Amino acid sequence: MKSITISERLSIGQAQSFIINTLFVFSILIISSMSSHARGAPESFADLAEELSPSVVNITTSTTIAGVTDQARPQIPEGSPFEDLFRDFFNNGEGGQARPRRSSALGSGFVISADGYIVTNNHVIDKADEIVIEFFDGKELVAELVGRDPKTDIAVLKVEATEPLPFVGFGDSDIARVGDWVMAIGNPLGQGFSVSAGIISARNRTLRSGPYDDFIQTDAAINRGNSGGPLFNMNGEVIGVNTAIISPNGGSIGLGFSMSSRVVSRVVNQLKEYGETRRGWLGVQIQDIDSDMAEALGLEKVSGALVSGVPDGPGADAGILSGDVILSFDGVEVEDTRGLVTIVGNADVGKVVDVIIFRDGSSKTIKVTLGRREAAEKEKIVPAAKVPEKIKESVKLGMKLLTINAETRTQLNLPEDLNGVAVLDVAETSDAFEKGIRAGDVIVEAGRTKVTDVNDISDIFENAISSGRKSILLLVKRGDNSRFVGLSLSKE
Secondary structure, X not given: OOOOOHHHHXXXXXXXXXXXXXXXXXXXXXXXXXXXXXXXXXXOOHHHHHHHHHHEEEEEEEEEEOOOOOOOOOOOOOOOOOHHHHHHHOOOOHHHOOOOEEEEEEEEEEEOOOOOXXXXXXHHHOOOOEEEEEOOOOOEEEEEEEEEEOOOOEEEEEOOOOOOOOOOOEOOHHHOOOOOEEEEEEOHHHOOOEEEEEEEEEEEEOOOOOOOOOEEEEOOOOOOOOOOOEEEOOOOOEEEEEEEEOOOOOOOOOOEEEEEHHHHHHHHHHHHHHOOOOOEEOOOEEEOOOXXXXXXXXXXXXXXXXXXXXXXXXXXXHOOOOOOEEEEEXXXXXXXXXXXXXXXXXXXXXXXXXXXXXXXXXEEEEEEEOEEHHHHOOOOOOOOOOOOOOOOOEEEOOEEEEEOOHHHHHHOOOOOOOOOEEEEEEOOOOHHHHOOOOOXXXXXXXXXXXXXXXXXXXXXXXXXXHOOOOEXXXXXXXXXXXXXXXXXXXXX
């Protein structure tokens, strides 16, 4: 065995020392790198606030309100010591004509281009006769409305400035994480420019204020007057527009909501270019799928959007049918109706897209040329169906059912071309009641088969039970709307 000399031992020791030191340095670098990605709490927000504040604006609006008429005016007894005061306050001029009054409102906004485009909330400027923008340096300019979108509560304004304005850009709200630091700047309670900071508390919130809700929830203080102001990430990018708060007293309790930049940036671009939004339209009525529906349809999992109606439009032209389940739209998997509404609305009008549907136990791809949602939307008033007092009835799954004929069609105020089985009453303890079926509804399909009388319903239910099915799918029509309902057969 070869012996090791002292010099060789020193060399080995030095080598070992070098390796240990190198590993230590690498470990420090790795830890440092990990720490930089963790983006801990900043020592101060002062530099960021100083940099971004000049791009944030206060917005004051004025609105003309009709004066108080003689009928609406409080009646003050003649000779009252307050008579003159009230006459001056409610002065209506000659001939009893009401005098219009001016009302003011406050909000916030932010500049997105050097040439004077400004973003705010639609509710800040709604019905305003005059919009005045106050900048950080105290300068004021009158703004014109470029366009607005009530569905996302976003509006775009424009001012004519004599020099380039400081502005900010949109960031990617999709990469923002719960726990990230954010900063809000605005005009809370009319107190002027104010900065607050906090973290992202939650993402993808919906307040049921519109079909395109995608709110960032934050505990950064947001109060009345902050509406329309920006929510910044730590890179100084706008990732949300402060829109709403939840509060029992009207003040901030740490539940503020900002519409995500993913939604806002697209709306803003369209408003700047067209003065209005132009959203894709598939032309189908859809609903979410529950476990009973999935079992009745033969789906492997509870996902997708179930087509409950197909009016004249792109979907009907392409061959989509009521009862189809939309699994994918333009290469994006559809989880539920909310997801489908979002991706369809973000698609370009006139675009040809692939829609994968599930029909009769198999998948099928259909090409659809999208229409424009705004052109297709029309408000309709649906008259309430009148239920006759005394009618022969049949009871199934807690529902009192009636075959539609000429006599009952008139009694129930149903269209001439509508056939099926009318629902006269629903037991409140039944699965049908829990799933939203009500008196006046009409069942037009059961188990994907059209029905014309109560005997059809009975036969379909019995066949489903004998074949081991646990649920049955009904197509229910109410006024101009139709939807599928999956009912459990266990209680039949």
